[in-house]
Amino acid sequence: MTHIRRIVMAGFAAGALLLAAAPVGGAAPCPEDLNGDNEVGFGDVLQVIANWGPCPEICPEDLSGNGVVDFADILFLISAWGPCP
Ligand SMILES: [Ca+2]
Ligand SMILES: [Ca+2]
DSSP: OHHHHHHHHHHHHHHHHHHHHSOTTSSOSOTTOTTSSSEESHHHHHHHHHTOEEOOSOOTTOTTOSSEESHHHHHHHHHTOEEOO
């Protein structure tokens, strides 16, 4: 009985993780828009600077995906500067 309960709980946990990982409204069109104002701008740069350094588990500011919020992520912002597509 405990074994079955563990399997059910593991299933719920996996489902919750999948839901958490799924971007809202399908594919994220503008991952560089960190503050959600539908454009890549100075506010997003401030958010990167505010989270500068090694990433905790969840780190949307790490746009380059190297586990650290650093100058490379600023370059990602600059390359996507302006209104989101
Ligand atoms: Ca923004
Ligand atoms: Ca990075």
